[in-house]
Amino acid sequence: MSVPEVIPIGHEPDHRTSTIGRWRGGQFFASVTAAFPEGWSGDDWQSRKRWYAVLHRFDGAGRHLDSHIRFTGTTAGGEGKAVDAARLLLAEWLDALPERQYQDITIAPFEVRFEGALFGLVVEEDVDEGEGDGEGDGVWAEFHPDGLGFEAPWNGCYDT
Template identity: 65%
Template sequence: MSVPEVIPIAYEPGYRTDTIGRCRGGQFFASVTYAVPEAAEGRAEQADRRCFAVLHRFDEAGRHLGSRIEAVPGVFGGEAVTAAEALLRRWLDALPEREFGDIAIAPFAVRTEGCRFGLVVERHGEGAEQDDWAEFYPDGLGFSAPWDGDYDT
């Protein structure tokens, strides 16, 4: 089954998609995540990992409107995560009429500080002849048929 133009993502309270939903003017996907610059992939040291607060915005139809992505200072681990979570909470609190819940968005990609962020369509599995997978980078969430919003990690 090929990748749909708009991919559903299920809201899962207390887990990896607990900061997605809708607000006035559209939808959002927010997260605290680690990323490694693409130039360092495969040889990256722990020190190459950066912690980011991320807020992607989409219109009602799921088209990407823009992203707010900010690396937070601190070493890998608690300090950085705490700072990123506080920043993300401020961004989320500023969204008008915010409601957490399921979303459906179109694939997109942006680059910040040499890192890829977005929902990227791919071929997954050996011998795949057509695009059949969408991966949310750098969060590591994979979506595939039956395209019901559930993901693999």
């Protein structure tokens, strides 16, 4: 089974997809998340783990319109402080969406790079497809950097 043109994402209150839904201008996916710069490796992970407030907006058909991404601090600078700042900023952004309703969404894959990190819903393919049940093996969509994986049967549920 191939990846659909638009991928359903289920709204789950009090879970990782609690801040997704629709607004007058289309659909949205919002989160507080951490990211490392692409390709980074090393021992000083606390100073490289960067926290962000993220709001992706889509039209009614699920095509990406824009992304608001703001850095709020590192784990080394105080993870709680960075997360709290991101939550406050995200609440402001969400409050500004007219006619906002939290609910399931259906969006197309997209990619945005910000400060050396990948954000978006990206189609991934495992080159070693020899294992599994045969239904959609080796192909999925990953929401970066949130770490949410979507796959067949494409019902809006995710793996972390």
